Amino acid sequence: MKKYGETVRRIREQKGYTMQQLAEGILSVSFLSKFERGESDISLSYIIRLLERLSLTFEEFFYLHDSVGPGELEHFFDKANEAYVNRDLEQLTQLRKIALDKWEIHGLETFRCNLVMLGVYECIIRGEKTTSTGDSLEFLYAYLFEVEIWGYYELRLYNSTMFLMPPEMVITLSKNAFEKSSRFGKLKKTDKTIIAILMNTLTYMMGGAVPYVEQYKVFLGYLESLDIPEDDLYIRNTQLQIKGIYEIKIGNRVKGIDMVQKTISIFTDLGSNELAATAENYLNIVLDEKK
Amino acid sequence: MKKYGETVRRIREQKGYTMQQLAEGILSVSFLSKFERGESDISLSYIIRLLERLSLTFEEFFYLHDSVGPGELEHFFDKANEAYVNRDLEQLTQLRKIALDKWEIHGLETFRCNLVMLGVYECIIRGEKTTSTGDSLEFLYAYLFEVEIWGYYELRLYNSTMFLMPPEMVITLSKNAFEKSSRFGKLKKTDKTIIAILMNTLTYMMGGAVPYVEQYKVFLGYLESLDIPEDDLYIRNTQLQIKGIYEIKIGNRVKGIDMVQKTISIFTDLGSNELAATAENYLNIVLDEKK
DNA sequence: TATTTTTTTCTCATATAGTGGAATTTGGTC
DNA sequence: GACCAAATTCCACTATATGAGAAAAAAATA
Numbered sequence: 017m018k019k020y021g022e023t024v025r026r027i028r029e030q031k032g033y034t035m036q037q038l039a040e041g042i043l044s045v046s047f048l049s050k051f052e053r054g055e056s057d058i059s060l061s062y063i064i065r066l067l068e069r070l071s072l073t074f075e076e077f078f079y080l081h082d083s084v085g086p087g088e089l090e091h092f093f094d095k096a097n098e099a100y101v102n103r104d105l106e107q108l109t110q111l112r113k114i115a116l117d118k119w120e121i122h123g124l125e126t127f128r129c130n131l132v133m134l135g136v137y138e139c140i141i142r143g144e145k146t147t148s149t150g151d152s153l154e155f156l157y158a159y160l161f162e163v164e165i166w167g168y169y170e171l172r173l174y175n176s177t178m179f180l181m182p183p184e185m186v187i188t189l190s191k192n193a194f195e196k197s198s199r200f201g202k203l204k205k206t207d208k209t210i211i212a213i214l215m216n217t218l219t220y221m222m223g224g225a226v227p228y229v230e231q232y233k234v235f236l237g238y239l240e241s242l243d244i245p246e247d248d249l250y251i252r253n254t255q256l257q258i259k260g261i262y263e264i265k266i267g268n269r270v271k272g273i274d275m276v277q278k279t280i281s282i283f284t285d286l287g288s289n290e291l292a293a294t295a296e297n298y299l300n301i302v303l304d305e306k307k
Numbered sequence: 308m309k310k311y312g313e314t315v316r317r318i319r320e321q322k323g324y325t326m327q328q329l330a331e332g333i334l335s336v337s338f339l340s341k342f343e344r345g346e347s348d349i350s351l352s353y354i355i356r357l358l359e360r361l362s363l364t365f366e367e368f369f370y371l372h373d374s375v376g377p378g379e380l381e382h383f384f385d386k387a388n389e390a391y392v393n394r395d396l397e398q399l400t401q402l403r404k405i406a407l408d409k410w411e412i413h414g415l416e417t418f419r420c421n422l423v424m425l426g427v428y429e430c431i432i433r434g435e436k437t438t439s440t441g442d443s444l445e446f447l448y449a450y451l452f453e454v455e456i457w458g459y460y461e462l463r464l465y466n467s468t469m470f471l472m473p474p475e476m477v478i479t480l481s482k483n484a485f486e487k488s489s490r491f492g493k494l495k496k497t498d499k500t501i502i503a504i505l506m507n508t509l510t511y512m513m514g515g516a517v518p519y520v521e522q523y524k525v526f527l528g529y530l531e532s533l534d535i536p537e538d539d540l541y542i543r544n545t546q547l548q549i550k551g552i553y554e555i556k557i558g559n560r561v562k563g564i565d566m567v568q569k570t571i572s573i574f575t576d577l578g579s580n581e582l583a584a585t586a587e588n589y590l591n592i593v594l595d596e597k598k
Numbered sequence: 599t600a601t602t603t604t605t606t607t608c609t610c611a612t613a614t615a616g617t618g619g620a621a622t623t624t625g626g627t628c
Numbered sequence: 629g630a631c632c633a634a635a636t637t638c639c640a641c642t643a644t645a646t647g648a649g650a651a652a653a654a655a656a657t658a
Binding site for chain 4: 326327337340350
């Protein structure tokens, strides 16, 4: 028991509520007192109603409680991806050690998946053949193939490993991810990850020498069906970029370059220089291979 | 008790876990069974650990439970603002009725604030003098002046009512909002609302015939201190717009118009036509009053 | 300071959250 | 269908969450 009650007290007092006011119709004042003093745990149904009355989301509540911001999950994937991008072997090893502990203690599939992901990252950075972890990569694939509800965890896991997979697998899993997570439609964080996956899938489809034109159209359809809000300029801009690359690939060179240039100039105008550089770089790669 | 256990069961089964695996080290299998069958409530500490093991956030969990997406709060403000913008009196009355009930039952300040806000919206749309609700508007102000922790609720409440306030009050409260909510720094939703408030404040500062130049600079400093991520193009673009308006106001007409035009063209390029129209409209108003 | 009123804590009683292990069901194998 | 193993439920029991009301403390009023 982590004494969540004490946090409730802090908040209640800062809102100037008496215990009576907070408890009214929910639970007894005497129990609230005990809970707030950290002398008792509280049932889910009760804390839900208390937080509602304090007009506080669970997210805020936990944040106020221990200042641990983005949930452990989000944090884990952010760290892992960061370590990979920066080729930071030390951090990767550290993360892997933690993941190994968890896997050894609980033996749950998710922990093993995390472990596999980190292992593969390490191999790639070290420049080793990944055959040593070959079978465990299969394990991760198997996990994703069997998922029935794609929650935030699965989406992030997939998004972090799809670049390792063969095209057919990407096509199947991206479809799954899109279709089997639609029930989260209203949750921003999940929504954002789905969009990221679709973007990556589209980029992937355009990646090889022989682009998957048909599949590309399907995924573009998915993306457009999401009805991206007007103020989500980043996604709209990236969408423009991907469409531009597509045009180049199918031969409409001038039109395509024009579109991508627009993407880049928008990034530049808004001072997002790193993003501009990345986009420019990508454009050059595509143009080079066309020669 | 809303049978949250049944939702846990669904998720557990879809993840292919046995009760043994989920319960291991957290609680007994027999109790988990009871809980999952909806025959018992569960303590906060336990459900936290279960969800952690299921790699599910509370947000996702509640969403899977009852499909009620964005928390009640977010939903309330979204609805209220929507009704106001669309001048939808019917919806406003409906919201007001619900708010009135809550206020009568619980007598909590927050419910009264909601009530006041809706009441003022209605008066404005009806074109009535707001003197009838005059004193209750004071109540809302008093509430915001006394807040010590600006959570999501307070930020939204303020953001929805600041346009009714005199300049001095806006200056003070916007400062409060910024300083007293910084502890939520890592929570996206809160962060986004703070940014919205700063943007509105800046717009407000530029609004009158005699702009509050000094204050403007202070708030712009706040906004820039937030270190807006490169991929938050909407905010960056709006920032550009506000800076442009500022330049116009202080006399650098050509430079300012140029900046705002850039904002508009970015919106247009990305197909955000409504936003483009709004920005254009605003620019014209500013230009007109300068004549 | 004494008195009244409001708010919080304490004591004890009860309901219910949570455990261990036996009994039952489920699912696969012969 | 009988048998086995794993997974789940049931049952008796314990620990603890929660309630009612008295006692104590704090705040307000005189």
